[in-house]
Amino acid sequence: MTETEKAAADPAIPDSTDRPDGVEVLASLSPDFDADPYTAYARLRERGPVHQVVAPDRGLVWLVVGYEAAREAFNSPQLSRDWHREWRQAGWRPPYALNMLGNANMLMSDPPHHTRLRSLVAREFTARRVEGMRGRVQEIADELLDRMTADGARHADLIDAFAFPLPMTVICELLGVPNLDRDAFRAWSNETLAPTSPEAEKKAYEQVMPYLRGLITAKRESPGEDLLSALVHTVDEGGDRLTEDELLSLAFLLLVAGHETTVNTISNAVRALLAHPEQLAAVRADPAGLAARLVEETLRYDGPVETTTPRIALEETEIGGVRVPRGAIVLIAMAAADHDPARFPDPERFDVRREARGHVAFGYGIHHCLGAPLARLESEVALRALLERCPDLTANGEPGEWIPGMLLRGVRELPVRW
Template sequence: MPVVDISTNAEDFQADPYSFYARLRAAGPVHLIAAPSPEYEPSWLVVGHEEARTALNHPDLSKDWRNSDWFLSALATPANANMLESDPPQHTRLRRLVAREFTARRVEALRPRVEQITHELLDAMAARPERTADLIEALAFPLPMTVICELLGVPDLDRERFRYWSSEVVAPTAPGPDNTPHRELGAYLGELVEAKAKSPGEDLLSALIRTRDEDGDSLSPDELIGMAFLLLIAGHETTVNLISNGVRALLAHPEQLADLRADYDGLLGGAVEEMLRYDGPVQNATFRYARVDVEIGGAAIPAGATVLVSLAAADRDPARFAEPDRFDIRRAAQGHLAFGHGLHFCIGAPLARMEGHIAVRALLERFPDLAENPDGPPIWLPGSLMRGVSRLPVRW
């Protein structure tokens, strides 16, 4: 199979990966793509929806990076002791322990506080005499950041330093497998877990420290660091892009925006699902590694190979969604893969959906003439993991 190199037109790809994925998908659901640097072997990219569902839940595709030759020079850190980078039975054990505390009731109890934070941020926006703002700085970043910090019980988190670490983890600017941000963030979270163990509260992190299952099993100190790492990063990075990508899509489709304004109660839920499908916050799932020879979509993937599942490509597959490049808030978008599928389906999806519903409705109600206020071409997040812009200038 020929190797496809997406780096040759990196800027065009970042601006519109969907056209590129459509051309690939027309030629087949699975392709071999060039690695980001010469020392690595090519990896397999899954772009078909049904094939993506298969890959996301395939028992022979490991999530543990130790099963890959890609990161031989990387060292394990406590931050890596998390659910996303583990397989059953360890994954099953970790997820069971966190699910005991990260419950639907705990998430729903956050609703009044999410509404309060949202309105406070919008008050600050409305007070700006210039009537312009970067929506990411004003709302899309501070809302989920504040919520996840308060949920975990870390309101005094050094947010600027954390934002740098988090950005480097999900959209690294340094080439190669530099895990310095992982180490530094892991050390910071280690101090946080230690302090929380000495002085627990009613927050989720304290609950995770206390939790025991029926057999007396509990999370180790490294596992607590890994859980805090995963919940903090996944708990805000994806929601930032859900809000900003969703608002961008609405502003670019004024007829859809008008329909939503006319019937929030009837259309908001479907609109958020369509935002997730149309331009979701995660472009490609994190790597998987073939334990044995695997066949997906007619492609023979050899043992040891690295597999990348494109959620963005899968959610624009015409075999699953009619007219997939059309943004339609009345579409039945259920079945999209924005939160993944199978064992590693995002445990924070209910919280992200709640924040998206509250933020989008409150923003549009507060600013009925909201519009983009471009001051240059969009600055896309680097890398192929996240999908979003680093700034979203708006006016009202």
């Protein structure tokens, strides 16, 4: 289906049939955009930091590809995430997902509502709680590697055997989610983040939301020591607490975002290492010293999230010196910003010794990912454990298909041997 046909089929996607002269179809700028969006982003960035393009599954949007422009856009009060109000103002019908329960979270709100939600969550999702999980994350990594290498096994799909179950187990234990059917949840997560069809997306929401509602009810009646119980019962100094819909939305956000980014960080790091033998040799020689730098360079070089979810311009505004009209849909391409040579010299070179901090893989400003410390901890522990246990790790065929769309950056399977 062409971008024009997709737009016609879904009123949530701005129609691109009458796009202005000179507006590029983004996928035409790279021979294989799913596998290599960086070529397209580099060609755009050479002309300037912000462009109007036709984006896969998004239609006509304004795309931010420069590093400084991305930071500016992240902080702009004129770019709203409150789609419940602003989508209608722009004259488009909201997509199915935005009419569902589960959207009353920090990701889908602006200040002051965003400030209130984040402060309530931050009271419980603390750095101390995250760092206190390091020992348990190590145990989970070791258990998964024991299982992966059991009975002399010498090959596996790394995502299925390790990169997916590790953060899934961690976030389930953190939230106190008992006996979750993880295959079912993996399918729900895939369809809500990168839907294969509107029908599949609808079905996923209709299955996951009743499960989460029941879980919250159970935590209210019989709280434990887990994060979700704490969030259900937390009250600030003024007596404010999360509403039922906010709790449901937050549980959904934490479960989905709490594992998906780490899955892709681990697998993207391994793909990059296998494609750069000299870097793999360096990390093998000093996994303790380079694991954290490997994580940061992976986040910059091929991070788990390619672009933000859409923002809408509340009024005509300027980003990176480019005028963006009121009602415009804006995507910030973190993958492009972190390859900006003005910020990261020789950005196409994967270098685990690079000082990569300062990247925007986890966002920037008020929407910087609250779970970034947990994702970093999990990825560092997982990669170090993997390379220590499987020092001869190598590819075992081609990676699987790319996750569709421009939100997530990763593959579905990663066959390896050791």
